[in-house]
Amino acid sequence: MTAVQSETNPSASALASSGGSSKGASIHAKGISKIYGSGENAFRALGPIDLDIKPGEFVSLIGPSGCGKSTTLLLVSGLEPPSEGRVEVDGMPLTRPISEVGIVFQDHLLLDFRTALKNVMLQQEIRGLDKAELRERAANLFDRLGLKGAEDRYPRQLSGGMRQRVSIARALVHDPSMLLMDEPFGALDAITRTQIRHDLEMLWLETRKTVLFITHSIEEAVGLSDRVLVMSTSPGRIVEEIPIDLPRPRPAHLGEYPEFSRYAQQIYEIFSKLGVYRF
Amino acid sequence: MGPIMGMNRTMTEERTADYRPSLDNGREGGLLAAIGQLRGSFAGSALIALISIAALLGLWEWLAIAFDVPTWLVPKPSDFLGRLVSDWQLIVGHAVATSITIVEGFALGVLVAVPLALAISSIGALERGLYPVIVFLNIMPKTVVGPILIIWFGIGPLVAALIVFLMCFFPVLVDAMAGFKAVDRRLFYISRSMGAGAWQSFAKFRLPAAMPHIVSGMKIGVVKAVEGVIIAEFIASNKGLGFMIMQASSFMDMPLMFAGLIAAAIVALLFNGLMSVFERQMMPWAHTGH
Numbered sequence: 001m002t003a004v005q006s007e008t009n010p011s012a013s014a015l016a017s018s019g020g021s022s023k024g025a026s027i028h029a030k031g032i033s034k035i036y037g038s039g040e041n042a043f044r045a046l047g048p049i050d051l052d053i054k055p056g057e058f059v060s061l062i063g064p065s066g067c068g069k070s071t072t073l074l075l076v077s078g079l080e081p082p083s084e085g086r087v088e089v090d091g092m093p094l095t096r097p098i099s100e101v102g103i104v105f106q107d108h109l110l111l112d113f114r115t116a117l118k119n120v121m122l123q124q125e126i127r128g129l130d131k132a133e134l135r136e137r138a139a140n141l142f143d144r145l146g147l148k149g150a151e152d153r154y155p156r157q158l159s160g161g162m163r164q165r166v167s168i169a170r171a172l173v174h175d176p177s178m179l180l181m182d183e184p185f186g187a188l189d190a191i192t193r194t195q196i197r198h199d200l201e202m203l204w205l206e207t208r209k210t211v212l213f214i215t216h217s218i219e220e221a222v223g224l225s226d227r228v229l230v231m232s233t234s235p236g237r238i239v240e241e242i243p244i245d246l247p248r249p250r251p252a253h254l255g256e257y258p259e260f261s262r263y264a265q266q267i268y269e270i271f272s273k274l275g276v277y278r279f
Numbered sequence: 280m281g282p283i284m285g286m287n288r289t290m291t292e293e294r295t296a297d298y299r300p301s302l303d304n305g306r307e308g309g310l311l312a313a314i315g316q317l318r319g320s321f322a323g324s325a326l327i328a329l330i331s332i333a334a335l336l337g338l339w340e341w342l343a344i345a346f347d348v349p350t351w352l353v354p355k356p357s358d359f360l361g362r363l364v365s366d367w368q369l370i371v372g373h374a375v376a377t378s379i380t381i382v383e384g385f386a387l388g389v390l391v392a393v394p395l396a397l398a399i400s401s402i403g404a405l406e407r408g409l410y411p412v413i414v415f416l417n418i419m420p421k422t423v424v425g426p427i428l429i430i431w432f433g434i435g436p437l438v439a440a441l442i443v444f445l446m447c448f449f450p451v452l453v454d455a456m457a458g459f460k461a462v463d464r465r466l467f468y469i470s471r472s473m474g475a476g477a478w479q480s481f482a483k484f485r486l487p488a489a490m491p492h493i494v495s496g497m498k499i500g501v502v503k504a505v506e507g508v509i510i511a512e513f514i515a516s517n518k519g520l521g522f523m524i525m526q527a528s529s530f531m532d533m534p535l536m537f538a539g540l541i542a543a544a545i546v547a548l549l550f551n552g553l554m555s556v557f558e559r560q561m562m563p564w565a566h567t568g569h
Binding site for chain 2: 105
């Protein structure tokens with residue numbers, strides 16, 4: 001169903017043709033953990049946990065604050081080394097930060113001095129990629145993300161939702177095989193969040209990057225993912241794996257699906273068991 | 280009041296031409312409405328400022344003549360404004376010397392403060408070791424080192440420039456440090472994920488991200504510099520407006536002292552204006568509106 005969708009969408013094929021669209025990477029992590037400090041003061045922030053993410057899969061990590069979700073993202077991207085265990089991307093052991101990646105954080109982290117387009121084109125400047133090609137890809141992404149007309153605006157002149165869209169464009173413009181998102185919609189209002197969730201899903205359906213999506217929100221996790229991994233705190237562990245079998249693209253109001261309530265219920269129950277919720 | 284009334288008429292006519300029903304009532308307001316509208320625009324506020332300054336000078340001139348105040352005690356505006364015109368070569372020469380001293384001291388301040396701020400905020404040991412020294416130097420009145428510098432370097436613009444440097448160095452350093460420290464660690468992660476090396480990380484991410492802080496430090500620095508340069512020239516130079524005023528003082532040449540004061544104000548205005556232009560260049564988003 002999704003393949004048909006991407007073929008009938010003209011901007012999707014344009015996106016693919018202008019980037020030689022790389023396919024999603026596989027992520028395999030075995031017994032990774034992060035321990036800060038040493039001796040008696042050692043604090044285990046994460047794990048050990050295992051991750052197995054297939055190429056092109058959309059996986060969410062959901063859990064309470066301080067469960068090590070963000071740490072997992074840093075370990076998977078190679079930005080921080082794991083204290084134990086190892087990470088493999090596409091079968092290759094990770095020893096330094098991977099570059100075939102786009103990262104979106106909760107804060108847009110755009111540079112105030114650059115216009116929206118120039119912020120996105122930073123990927124081209126730093127990586128030394130072909131300017132014309134990346135410009136075309138950027139134009140495409142701006143179009144897809146509803147950013148037309150915002151190219152020459154500065155981040156401070158954009159709304160929170162627009163900034164986050166620019167941030168997503170920056171993470172995708174160089175056609176990475178992996179998209180890592182750390183609560184990307186956490187700072188947005190509910191209405192914007194629902195729209196941007198849909199826009200991200202549509203982009204993902206067309207490009208099939210591997211996505212690791214970190215969130216607090218059950219709705220976002222179930223609304224976007226192929227698989228939801230539920231985490232517990234201190235130390236952060238993956239306690240449950242829930243495959244989400246809902247048709248795509250998923251609607252704005254997820255309550256349309258009775259299954260959605262079932263998945264949500266399942267996650268609430270796990271949280272209650274973990275003591276995250278005390279009702 | 281003649282010119283004001285004339286202006287008022289033009290403004291009213293303009294408003295009539297640009298007819299907007301919602302403002303219809305305001306048209307009846309006459310003078311008040313015109314002034315109210317003037318207040319809004321930049322040209323309007325400049326005009327009002329000019330008029331009030333002219334009125335003040337006129338009052339001053341009239342009082343000085345009416346009470347027959349001697350020129351050596353309080354010069355009339357016509358005296359010192361006249362000197363500003365007749366001695367313009369002398370005054371401009373000193374004003375240029377003062378400006379060069381400001382530029383030298385300020386540039387040195389920024390060039391030393393920003394790299395030092397980067398070093399201090401990047402290396403924890405440096406911060407612990409150097410910060411108390413910096414705080415001490417910052418608290419110390421800068422002009423005190425004047426006599427010491429005179430012994431080292433002799434009287435001249437160099438000493439004045441060094442005092443200006445000391446004055447504007449600290450605000451730039453403190454704000455630049457705050458700026459470098461405020462850079463989000465996750466921005467560093469993003470630069471690393473792009474494969475940026477140490478230099479690119481600094482030039483493309485860290486420095487631009489810290490720039491608003493650095494610019495606000497520079498703004499304070501410029502104010503300190505134009506304030507400090509005159510005092511520095513009083514004590515330690517043989518050139519510049521400060522020196523000229525000191526010399527005029529020893530000859531009881533009151534009109535030249537007042538002319539020097541006005542020239543110093545113009546130099547200060549010029550540098551603050553340049554800083555505003557620079558800020559506008561550096562932070563375009565703050566001015567281009569929506």
